[in-house]
Each structure stands twice: as C-alpha cells, then as structure tokens.
Amino acid sequence: MQGFIKYQLKSYIRSFKIIPPAATFFIWIVILYHYSGVEILSSYAVTSIALYLVTTWISMNLFSMEEEAEKNILFVQVGKVRYSLGKWIIGMLIAMVFMLFAILYPLLLDSFKEAVQPIHLGLSIFIHLLLAAFGILVGSFSSISSFIPKRYTWLSAVLVIAVTLSYDGLVEKLSLLKWLLIVLPPVVNVINFFVMDDLKHFGKEFWIMSSFAILYSTIAFYVLMKLFIKKESYE
Template identity: 40%
Template sequence: MSAFIQYQLISFVRSLKFIPPFIAFFVWVFILYAYKNVPILSSYGASSIAMYLIMTWITMSIFTLDEESEKHILISHLKRKVSYLFGKWLTILVVMLPLLLFAIFFPIITESFKGNMSLMLYAYAFYSHLVFMTFGILVGTLFSATKLATKKYAWLSAVLIIVISLSAKSIIEISLFFKWILWVFPPVFKVIGYMEGEDQVLINIPVILDSVFVVIYIIIGTVILISLFMKKER
C-alpha cells in the first residue's frame, strides 16, 4: 500500500493538478488574515469552508489521475479492488496534512487573532477542519469514483452539493419541508453553527449530539461509497 500511495503522490505532483487548489487555498487564508485582531472561531469557520471546497477539488483530481487501463493494472497489483479506494483516500490524507497545519497555525504564527487560544479552541479548530475535509472527500469520491463519475456534469454536481449543504440553514428557514430532504447532504451547520459569535466552545448536550450525528453521517457515507465503488468496478 505504501508503494501505491507513493506512486499516487508522484503522479499528482507531476500532473501539476495540485497547483490550482493549493494556490486557491493559500490565497483564501492570506486574505482571511490580511487584517489583525480577527475573531478566532469564525475565522477558523471560514477556513474550514475553504477546506471543504478544496478537498472536494483535490479528491476529484486524485481519483482522475489514472486512465481506466492503468487503474485495472493497479487494482491487480493491490489484489483487492477496495484497496485501490483506500489507497486513494490515504493519498488524499497525506496531501491534506500540510493544508490542515497551515490553516490552523498560520494565524497563530502571524498573531492575527484578537484573543488567546485555549485547548478547547484548538480541539474544535482541528475538529471542524477535519470534518469539513472529510465532507469534501466524501463528495469528491461520490462524483469521481462511482458511476456518477461517468456523468457529463460530475464537477457541476459536486459544486451543487456543496452549495446546497452550505445554504441548508437558509433553505430550511424558507420551509420546514426541506428539512426532511436536506438530511442527505453533509451536515455543515452541525459544525459551523457553533463557530459563530463569541470565541468559546461549550461542551453541552447539543454539541455532543450534533458531533455524534456528524460522525454517524461520515461512517454511513463511507460505507455507502465503498458499496458504490465496488458496484462500479464489477
């Protein structure tokens, strides 16, 4: 598996597909912290949303690195089809790491925040970025590693999913009917909703329940994607 991940990383770098999403993310963060004394949680919320978009982009780029014939050769070397999927995800996690560290520590190094970091703020910052990264990986995988990848408007569909999930709160306010439809979309506001207002995170029942819901959503989404991938590769 390590050889496969190394091969994917080399292919990703040589393809130069990493340049647009990396530049877009760095520019977003630089602009976000162009001014000093910015609030902590809402700023991390903005960079988490950026991470959601960028990880969807990177995921779709990495899954489209291999031609169909090359993919079958790689799967034969890996012995199991699901190992190909896991290998891709592990590659994405490696690519994700420098972006995560940059998003968390850049404003701290540049002293951009108006308040002081605490252990709880660190924990929730990592949590929010990791969750939004995972949402991006799930959306990107859905439209690049399943039968939906063959559709003409895969990229447009991925963007539509992101836009709807980010605007879900406003859509529900229009009519509660949409609440029973939008649960299939990534529960963005189960995370971002606690990053508005004052720079403090309280561990209470609503936070715990929403966090559990997010984890369950990610687990179910992962299982469904594995199933869809295996059906595509039959």
C-alpha cells in the first residue's frame, strides 16, 4: 500500500496535472491576504472553500491518471479497495500541504487584526480537513459513478459544488429542497458558523452539525467504495 501511494504520488506530480489546482489555490491565498487586518475565522472559511474546490479538482485528476489497461494491472497488484483508498489518501496528503500554507501564510504576514489563539488554529484545521474530505468525495463521485457519463464528469462536479455552496439560497426559495439536498455534503451548514467570526457561536449546535458532517463523510466514503467496486466489476 505504501509503495502504491508513493508511486501514484510521484506519477501525479510528474504529470504536471497538479500545477493548475496548486497555482489556483496559492494565488487565491496570496490575493486574500494582500491586505492586513482581516478577520480570522471568516478568512479561514474562505480558504477552506478554496481547498474544497481544488481538492475536488485533484481528486478527479487522480482517478483519471490511468488508462483502462494500466488500471486493471493495478487492480491485480493492489486490489480495488486499496486502489481507491490510495487515491483518497494521496488527495488528503496534498490537501494537508495546501492547508498548512493557507493557515501559516497569514500568520507569517501578521495579516489578522487580532491575536490568533489555539482554538482558532484548531477550528481552522478542522474546517480545512473537513472541506478537503468533501472535495475528495465530490471528485470521486463524479469520476467513478457508473451513471455519470465520462463527458459529463466535470459538469457534474461543478454542479454539485455550486449547489452545496448556494444551499441556503436554494432552500430559502424552495423549502422542499432541504430534504432532497441532504444527500450532498453539508458544506454551508458548517461554514456558516465561521462567517460571523465569533467564538461564541461554537457551542452545542456547532458540534452537533460537525458530528453529522463527520458521520456523513464516513458513510459517503463507504458508499463510494461499494459503487466503485461494483462499477469496476462490470467493466
């Protein structure tokens, strides 16, 4: 497994496919912190959304690296479960590097208008990791789902991202969507706690929503694994 992850990571980096999402993310962060005196939590909420977008992008790249013949060889060598797990681990490792840059860059520039406390760092790490997991889920779903034609994979990913980020507005216009959209990652539900940049909002309701988000991610990864195995068994 470790050898597979190293091989895949090197292959992805050498393919230069990492450059567009990495450049997009780093430029986003530099522009965001061009001015000093910004809010702490709301700024980290913005960078976590950026991580959500580029991690979706990276995840889709990872699952499209191999041709069918090469993929089948890897299935024989490592198995379908380890194949998909390896892709997810690589996606999360890359996301963690991006996360460190997003968190440390404004600290080095002293961009925030108030002193950063340990709880700020803890919350920022949590929201970045959570949205990175959501990005991997969206990218994986669009790439490995058998009912999404290959030519529509990017379109489906963009659609899911757009819906998850505009959840509040959609539900406000049509309340029925609240129950229909429960199958999508609860991105805005968690992000909303960070927008007001006040630690008083991080009480019981936040931890309930965070627990739901973690449970959602766990179940979603399990379902995606089953879908992936089923799809590859028929091809």
